[in-house]
Amino acid sequence: MQNHVLTRIPSLWGAVRRASGAAAVLAALTGAASAVTVPILVADVDSGRVIYSQAATDPWYPASITKLMTTYVALDLVRQGRASMDTLITISPAAAAEPPSKMGFKPGTQLTLGNALKIIMVKSANDVAFAIGESLGGSVDGFAGLMNDAAHRIGMQDSRWFNANGLPDPRQWTSARDMAILARALIREFPDQQDLFSISAIQFGGAVIPNHNGLLGRYPGADGMKTGFICSGGFNVVATATRNSHRIVAIVMGQPSPRERDVKTADLFDYGFGQQSAGPSLDALPASSLSAPPDMRPYVCGGKKVPPIEEGPGAVTASGTTAAQLLGGSAANSPSLALAAFSSPAMRARSLPPRAPLQPVAVWIGRDPAEGQRILDQQVAEAQAAAANARTARLEAAKARREAALAKRQAAKEAAKEAAAQAHAAKVAAKPAGSAKAASKAASGGLPRAATAYTSTDSAAMPEAKPGKGLTKAKPAAKAAPHGAKADTQTKAAKATPHAAKPAKKAAKADE
Incomplete structure (x- = not known):
């Protein structure tokens, strides 16, 4: 049956056949027989019959397609009367701290449940999904319990839920078959809420945020539902499309890029709408032999190229990895992974038509x-x-x-001046003592070299007048000299100035 299905997918068949031949087609769509293949499933929504499947019950990390389960629980609580679309959802500090993709609301922000569901379906906001779980379930664990109860009730067999937004948790996984069951339950049980899954964009304030689902507005008849990505699960999608009142659902998981996921899903839609009959029911699919999901991180997020960010940082295409490398490699907790289909040049070169103009739906915070x-x-x-x-x-x-800085510079300048003054004083103090003559000069107050201690400070006396002429006879100056002096000062002065004495005698005679 599988080979018959594969040869009936016209668009992918032609593209891959031209590039690599029939062998590449088989490798591109099924992987090697000895390898674990990525989950793929196409089913009729009305009947629940399987149109095509591979690895449909294998456990897989769901990423943000988890938010479909969150939405089902929320709508079920509204149906029970335990909540309403106007119930206020509060962003707690823990919710605000969740990593992207997120709205970035401040703690304490409130918004209605109706707006919160629109936001998680379009923006895939992890902070808002976390807040829905806390507000409706009382806690993250409480809401996870509601998710598991609802999953069991609607017939999901392979799913285990631990959070409301799909951020990485090694304990949380699902299967393609379970997501098809969930999609049918959302469509059949809540027909009045189908617009939630086909919103092309939301408008919050002045910002227009397009839907991550690249099939909306690009594939004719696409009308839902949700994408998801984490490194360990790859790029996943649960998509629905309607043609001639015939609605089918396609689940594609583990893709290395959003483009390859979208192209693959479009090809599966083409095939599904061309079938006149379907196979077994979803419930009849055989159980998986895997005990845990394979880890896609080495092949999806192990490349070197800048990631095409979608529902979180770190998404990287595997375009640099060859099919031979993938088939020969192995994850830490799984057998070899066959990703030849999603790294083939033919698949990477294809794309869908441009998106139709967005039709944003307004959302707001508050009532x-x-x-x-x-x-x-x-x-x-x-x-x-x-x-x-x-x-x-x-x-x-x-x-x-x-x-x-100015004060510091000024202080440094003053300190430098003070240091210079101190250095000069120290230099002067350290200078050696001068000669004995300099010391004597300093002690004597700086007398001339010719001066001695015996030099008189008296001026030369006038010549002695003769008696009887009305003049008093002056005492010889020598008598005033100190005892023991060598010579009379006046005599010395006379000897020293012989020429000056004669005019003095003439002057005396003239006076007489």
Whole structure:
């Protein structure tokens, strides 16, 4: 049956046959017989009959297609009257701390359940899905219990749920068969909520956010449902399409890129709509022999190229890995993985037509759009005030740094001057004592070299006047000299100035 199915997929058959021949077709769609193949399933929504499947019951990491299970539980609680689409969902600090993809709402933000479901279906926001679980289940664990109860009730056999957003948890897995059962339950039990799964974009404030589902608006008749990605699970999708009132669901998992996932799903839709009959029911598919999901991380996120980010950081295509490498490699907890189908040049070169114009659906926080706008305006004002305060603080800090630097330079300048003065004083103090003559000069107050201790400070006396002429006879100056002096000062002066004495005698005679 499988080979018959494969040869009836016209678009993929032609593309791969032209590139690699019939052998490449078989490898591209089924993988080697000895390898574990990625899960693929196509089923009729109305009857639940299988149109095509491979590895449909193998355990697999679901990533964000988990949010379909979250939505089912939320809608079921509304149906039971335990919640309503107007129930307010509160973003807790734990929810706000969840990694991307996310809306980035502040803790304490509230929004209605209806808006929250639209956001997780389009934006795949992990913070909002986490908040739905906390608000409706009382806790993450409480909501996970509701998810597992609902899964068991609708006939899912291979799924185990531990969180509401699909972020990596080694304990959380599902299967392609279980996701087909879930898709049918959402479509059949909640016909009034089908618009949730076909929204092309949401508009929040001034931002328009397109749906991650690359089939919407690109494949004729595509009308849902949800994509997902983590490194360990690859790129997954649960997709539905309708043609001539015939609706089918396709589940494709483990793809190395969003484009290859979308192209593969489109080819499966082409095949499914061309079939006149279907095979066994979903319940009749045989159980898997695998005890745990294979880890796709080495092959999906182990490349060197910049990732095409979708529902979280770190998504990388496996375009640099050859089929031979993949078939020869092995994951840490699984046999060899066959990914020749998804790394073949023919598959990588194909793409879908451009997307039709988006038709955004408005979402808001708060109870209604008016309240939501008031909250957004308040948040914008607070953000602007915070930015202004931060700018003022930066300017003041810069001014303080400049003043501190100036004071530091001034202090350094003063310290340098003081150090120079101290160095000069130390140099003077350290200079050697001068000669004995310099010391004597300093002690005597700087007398001339010719001066001695015996030099008189008296001026030369006038010549002695003769008696009887009205003049008093002056005492000889020599008598005033100290005892033991060598010679009379006047005599010395006379001898030293012989020419000066004669005019003095003439002057005396003239006076007489």
